[in-house]
Structure formats: structure tokens, C-alpha cells
Amino acid sequence: MTKDTSNQMWGGRFAAGPDAIMEAINASIGYDQRMAAQDIAGSRAHAAMLAKTGILTDSDAEAIREGLLTVLSEIESGTFEFSAALEDIHMNVEARLKEIIGEPAGRLHTGRSRNDQVATDFKLWVRDQIDAAIQGIAALIRAFVAQAEAGAEWVMPGFTHLQTAQPVTWGHHMMAYVEMLGRDLTRFQDARARMNESPLGAAALAGTSFGIDRQMTAETLGFDRPAANSLDAVADRDFALEFLAASSICAMHLSRFAEELVIWSSAQFRFVTLSDRFSTGSSIMPQKKNPDAAELIRAKIGRIFGANTALLMVMKGLPLAYSKDMQEDKEQVFDAADNLMLALAAMEGMVKDMTANRDSLEAAAGSGFSTATDLADWLVRALNMPFRDAHHVTGSLVAMAESRGCDLPDLTLEDMKSVHEAITTDVFDVLGVHNSVASRLSYGGTAPARVREQIARWKEAL
Numbered sequence: 001m002t003k004d005t006s007n008q009m010w011g012g013r014f015a016a017g018p019d020a021i022m023e024a025i026n027a028s029i030g031y032d033q034r035m036a037a038q039d040i041a042g043s044r045a046h047a048a049m050l051a052k053t054g055i056l057t058d059s060d061a062e063a064i065r066e067g068l069l070t071v072l073s074e075i076e077s078g079t080f081e082f083s084a085a086l087e088d089i090h091m092n093v094e095a096r097l098k099e100i101i102g103e104p105a106g107r108l109h110t111g112r113s114r115n116d117q118v119a120t121d122f123k124l125w126v127r128d129q130i131d132a133a134i135q136g137i138a139a140l141i142r143a144f145v146a147q148a149e150a151g152a153e154w155v156m157p158g159f160t161h162l163q164t165a166q167p168v169t170w171g172h173h174m175m176a177y178v179e180m181l182g183r184d185l186t187r188f189q190d191a192r193a194r195m196n197e198s199p200l201g202a203a204a205l206a207g208t209s210f211g212i213d214r215q216m217t218a219e220t221l222g223f224d225r226p227a228a229n230s231l232d233a234v235a236d237r238d239f240a241l242e243f244l245a246a247s248s249i250c251a252m253h254l255s256r257f258a259e260e261l262v263i264w265s266s267a268q269f270r271f272v273t274l275s276d277r278f279s280t281g282s283s284i285m286p287q288k289k290n291p292d293a294a295e296l297i298r299a300k301i302g303r304i305f306g307a308n309t310a311l312l313m314v315m316k317g318l319p320l321a322y323s324k325d326m327q328e329d330k331e332q333v334f335d336a337a338d339n340l341m342l343a344l345a346a347m348e349g350m351v352k353d354m355t356a357n358r359d360s361l362e363a364a365a366g367s368g369f370s371t372a373t374d375l376a377d378w379l380v381r382a383l384n385m386p387f388r389d390a391h392h393v394t395g396s397l398v399a400m401a402e403s404r405g406c407d408l409p410d411l412t413l414e415d416m417k418s419v420h421e422a423i424t425t426d427v428f429d430v431l432g433v434h435n436s437v438a439s440r441l442s443y444g445g446t447a448p449a450r451v452r453e454q455i456a457r458w459k460e461a462l
Contacts, residue, residue: 026324027084029092031331036075038124039089040068042117042200045220047108049213055111060104067101068093090117111210112203115234115322119199122330124221126243129337130192134185136344137250141181142462143351148174149455153448155433156271156361157370162263166373167365167433170356172446175454177257182458184250191246195239198223202233205321235321237311240333244308247340251301254343258294261350265291270360275353278346293350297343304339307332365433369398369408374430374439383422393420 044065051061071093074080086092091114098105151170158168198218201208207230214226227233264271278293310332314325372394379390396419401408409431416423429435440446444454 028088028327029082032089035089035121035125038121040072042120044068045217049216053213063101063104064108067097071096111208111212115204116199116202119234130188134188137181137185140348141178143348144174144178145458152451154358155365157364164370167370167436168446169437171451180253187246191242196224197227199227199233202230231321237329247304247336248308251304254347255298255301258298261294262291273355278350293346300339304336307336371431371436374436378430
């Protein structure tokens with residue numbers, strides 16, 4: 001493929017080529033070549049429409065179709081030579097098409113502009129990434145559901161402020177992330193539905209005087225409809241921002257669980273054992289098994305957050321319709337998409353491979369006076385005590401147990417009666433961690449029966 005810098009495909013207005021600095025700042029082919037498949041799909045749809053409306057002859061349309069397939073084959077095989085002098089993927093494809101089929105290549109751009117062309121390509125690319133993210137999230141949800149099903153009855157400490165709060169079940173904790181990721185699924189689905197309007201045919205900003213059929217190209221490319229305003233069609237990058245926003249929230253969820261894995265896999269907790277596939281050793285300390293995959297997920301999330309902020313900053317001050325600033329819309333989206341998919345895949349692998357240490361979980365579940373709330377609830381139910389009074393009595397019993405270095409179930413009935421004489425031996429039925437979790441039968445509660453209901457609901461939904 002030629003790399004003639006004199007042919008900038010701008011027409012006669014620009015007789016002299018830009019110098020090296022201008023070429024470097026103006027070119028986007030170094031990254032937007034990732035949209036080659038989408039660019040060629042859009043051009044094929046446009047050419048077919050031009051032929052059907054009589055704007056293009058059938059013979060020219062067929063030559064363009066065959067030539068574009070040749071270009072795509074060259075790109076996919078790695079033999080295509082990209083040129084920075086031709087700026088972007090659109091000009092690189094069009095220049096190569098002209099080399100292959102000659103004059104008909106110049107007719108392809110009838111009724112469109114690079115402005116609606118790039119908006120279409122980018123939308124198609126982001127839509128593909130949304131579909132990939134939906135699949136990745138669904139796979140991760142299945143991994144969490146499998147963990148929940150295996151440990152629906154296993155008790156573990158629930159935390160607030162990273163302090164022991166109340167006993168919960170392993171299954172309940174796993175299903176909490178299923179709910180988070182389920183919301184992420186719907187955010188991506190909502191974004192996909194909202195973005196699925198075709199910019200193609202909006203041309204530079206005002207539409208075109210040619211009798212094109214925008215409904216046809218929209219349907220060919222899988223869009224629900226053409227975008228209704230040509231100015232908005234070329235100026236809009238909301239679809240990329242929504243993708244980044246949904247990616248950021250999803251990434252935040254991944255980072256929260258990554259943090260828990262780092263804590264849980266430590267020698268101080270021993271709640272989980274990560275597989276060797278997602279851990280590394282130390283160069284100097286032979287006993288170490290580091291949760292590096294979790295730590296890297298936790299760190300990579302910052303790149304996704306940064307991409308979201310960066311694109312908002314690019315777009316915030318732009319007048320309608322297209323400005324060259326919008327060329328800076330892709331690199332951060334590409335990087336965020338790559339890192340989101342990598343994080344989802346790594347997290348799925350860790351969740352599928354990790355082993356929950358049931359004995360350690362159960363031992364920790366009973367520590368830190370985790371059944372204190374159960375005691376207070378019992379005082380309310382059994383003795384008709386106002387909850388604030390029950391809270392005070394329970395606090396006194398916790399202080400007594402703490403001073404003796406024991407837990408609440410280790411106190412005698414006499415000990416408890418010394419704080420409130422109406423307490424009976426029935427209180428011990430609620431103090432065990434298994435009794436505690438089994439009693440939490442409210443909808444959405446941690447009782448194994450409720451957890452299994454949620455598991456069944458999600459297995460059916462998936």
C-alpha cells in the first residue's frame with residue numbers, strides 16, 4: 001500500500017502536506033485501526049443502500065463490496081499496511097480500496113461524511129464491547145452462584161466497619177455480589193438499548209441532499225432506527241460515556257471483592273485459599289502466596305475510572321457539532337474496555353477456583369460477640385422489652401463476657417440473671433451462630449432457606 005504523504009485525500013484546498021508534528025498530532029490510525037471491521041461493515045451497508053436508491057450503479061456497488069472484503073481480509077491476515085499519513089482507519093481503507101478497484105472507490109463516500117462515518121464505527125464498536133461485557137458479567141455471576149450453592153449453610157462473620165457484626169452464611173455473602181453484578185448487567189443492557197440509533201447518513205452535520213435511505217442502513221447494521229437529528233448524530237458521544245459509566249460501577253464492584261479476597265486470603269483470616277493459577281510467590285520469602293490477580297484488578301480499576309473522567313473532560317466544552325477534540329474519544333474507551341474484560345475474566349477465574357475454608361469461617365463467625373443482636377431481639381420477643389432497653393441489657397452482658405475473656409454463650413444463666421432477672425434458659429437457643437443465621441428468615445435474609453431461594457431465582461434468570 002502506498003504511503004504517499006502528498007495524497008491527504010482532502011482535495012485541492014490543502015496542496016501542501018502537514019509537517020511531521022502536525023501529522024503526529026492529527027493521526028489516529030495508531031489506535032482507531034481497531035475499528036476496521038466496523039468501518040468496513042458500515043461502508044458495505046452504505047454502498048448497498050446507494051445502489052438500491054439508484055445513487056450508485058449495481059456494478060460499482062459490487063466492485064466496492066468485493067474490494068471491501070479484500071481489504072478486510074488483508075487487515076485480518078496482518079498484511080495490510082497502515083499509513084499515519086492517511087490519518088485514520090476510514091482514509092486508510094478508502095485509499096486501499098481505490099488501489100484495488102479504481103474509480104468506483106471514489107463514489108463510496110457519496111451522501112456521508114467522516115463525521116457520521118466515525119460516529120457509526122464507534123457506536124458499532126462500543127455496542128460489540130457492551131455485548132462482550134454482558135457475557136463476561138453473566139459468566140462471573142454463574143461463578144458466584146456456584147460458590148453460594150456450595151456454601152449456602154456455611155456460617156461466617158458478617159462485618160460492618162470491618163468489625164464483626166452478625167453471623168451470615170457464605171452463600172448469602174456470595175449472593176450479595178450476584179445482586180451487584182445483576183445491576184451491572186441491566187446498566188449495560190439499558191445503555192445498549194438507548195445507544196442503538198444509527199448516525200449513518202447524518203453526513204457532516206446537516207444531512208445530505210441525496211435521496212438516501214437511512215432506515216435501510218440502520219436495519220442492515222442492527223440499529224433500531226436512524227438518529228433523528230443530524231447535528232446530534234455526529235456530536236453525540238453519550239453512548240461511550242454510558243459505557244464508561246457502567247464499566248466504572250461494575251469495576252468498582254470487582255474492586256470491592258478483590259479487596260475482600262486480599263483480606264480473606266491472608267494468614268490472619270484464612271477464609272479462602274486462592275488457586276496457584278491466580279497467585280504468585282515472593283522472590284525472597286518462600287512461605288508467601290500473594291493474591292496478585294486480585295491486587296492487579298484492584299489497581300486496574302483506576303484506569304477505567306480515569307477513562308470516564310477523561311472523556312467527560314473532552315466533551316464538556318464542545319459546541320455542536322463535530323470538533324477535532326472528539327478524536328480523543330477512543331483511546332481511553334479502548335483501554336477501559338480492555339481492562340474491564342481482563343478484570344472480569346480474571347475475577348471469574350479466581351471465584352471459580354477459590355476454596356472457602358469452612359472451619360475458619362465458622363470459627364470466626366462466633367467471635368466478637370456476633371450474636372449480641374440475637375440476644376437483644378430475644379429480650380424484645382420473649383420479655384416484651386423495649387428494644388432500647390434490650391440493647392442496654394445486652395451491652396452489659398457483652399461487657400461482662402469481655403471482662404471474663406469469654407463469649408456470650410459461655411456466660412451462665414446466673415450471670416445473665418444478675419443483669420436482668422427475667423432472662424430464662426431459653427436464651428441459649430438463640431446464641432449459637434447456626435441458630436442465628438437460621439432465624440434470619442425475612443425476605444433477603446441470610447437464612448439458608450432464603451439463600452437457596454435466591455440461588456434458584458438467579459439460576460432460572462441466567
